[in-house]
Amino acid sequence: MSLGDEKGYGSGSGRTDDGYSTIGGTRQTRTRLPDGEGGDSYGTPRRPARSSRSLVTVVGVVVLLVAAIAFANMGGGGGDGNGGGSGSAGRKPDSSSTAATGTKPVTGKNGSIPSGFAHDEQGAQSAASNFAVALGSVGMFNAENRRTIVQATHDPAVVENLLADLTKAYSPGFLQNVGLNEDGTTPTGLTFVSRTVPVGTKVVEQSGDRATVEVWCTGLVGMAGQGSTKPVNATWFTISEKLKWVGGDWRIESSSQTEGPTPVNGDNRASTADEIAGAVEGYGGFTYAR
Template sequence: MSPGDEHDYRGKEQGGRTDDPYSTLGGTRQTRTRLPDGDPGHPHARRPVRNSRSLVTITGIVVLLVAAIAFANRGGSDDDASSGAKKPGTTGSAPTAATGTKPVQGKNGTIASGFAHDEQGAQSAAANYAVALGSAEMFSKESRHQILDTVYSSAAADKLRAPQDQAYSAEFLARLGLDPDGNAPQGSTFISRTVPVGTKVLEFDGDTAKVAVWYTGLIGMSGQDSTKPVSTTWKTWTAQLSWSDGDWKVTGASESDGPAPVPGDVAASKSDAISKAVEEYGGFTYAR
């Protein structure tokens, strides 16, 4: 996954999917991670050749979704120091250094919530929202609606709900090997994960922020008969955030390809090893 106006798997405008079927969610700052209080699983191959770039264009909305479409057919002052920001020409921690500040106060369901009302909090929120929007839960209507209502502002969620339901049509799900309810065939495991690599604040004005999340993603069907094997992608998801009801909420988003590294020499694992890893390795709560 899906990190809002939508539809390319993380669209090119506000909040949707990009046309890459493996779009899961960039900047110069790296995040630190903290194990969550009981969340499940992760691990990566090459991203597949894109077949199309049009769901987001068709709906005119971009919600951070896991790039399944192509897969299917982010110094000076004390304030800066506390937020992890570093201004040109000043000294301080490196862009990839963790701030050490507690990232979040709680959770709304399985999604982290209660982020700090500062730049660091905005980055933490963007990273965790990218994970939620790039998850396999986005392919089921009920859980998708819950994610949209948690991650987006009320107004944005209301506008996205219908377009998102249309984007995740039975036909689209079928191209991914899923049934109309988003379920994988018996004996197979559908995988969709977003793994933030870093975050960067592009704009910040107290109650509003623009944060870029550089991420790598996994998406595909793991199974002996799968024609859509699990592949990886590299994307940058940029979210417009607004402080609302005591937390950061996404009001719009866009996505672009890369930066992408040169593929490594590690051979792709067999499907059963990928399925087992996803079941056994839990996820993270991300913080700046």
């Protein structure tokens, strides 16, 4: 996730003037292991939600999807024993599209960021998912943490120029615009929320030591707590990452972002600011893998 005024993120970063933009198939991202550590390190600012619907829209969409699948699989009247109709309309998805591979996603961590991804298509997808989460996290709003994150996720050849651009992008004025203090700290009594959740991945291109992976994400961004003037919103976006195998692991050469695909919002009641703050502080992040 990332934010407006970040024009300097680089030609492939996807950063825009929008204060809530982020930098950020058939193959699905699998959630493997909860990190028992704080979840706020894995989030991301993005574009404002288009409506005032609840932050639990994702849950509503899942419920509606399950109901739709169940309804579609019900036997129809006057057909063959397989539910009627012919052609591919009644075919079920290949189970391999969502089944776990059984391969351990990573062998270690670089600080709080997973590392040691496999040098193959599956490893590239896992790396891209975890990088999307880290690069949109609350840590990106602190200069020291930002350097650590960028060094852990990017090709060393692009790190210094990228950090210089980011220093200009995360200016005191920009930080104030998103509700933070000029030094990037959160105002007393509030909780800054910035979290990205990968929904799926797709390998666009992969050859040897290079791969391009798209990560479809949903995310939360805003300020939670009593008196907040920037409530937490949900958004959907797709991050495209160009990866390079460097020093025995995948690293980002460049990235870009597009809006959506965005599902229809549900009718869930929006939670209170205190409920959102409690959820963010109480639920940790995940390690993502194919």
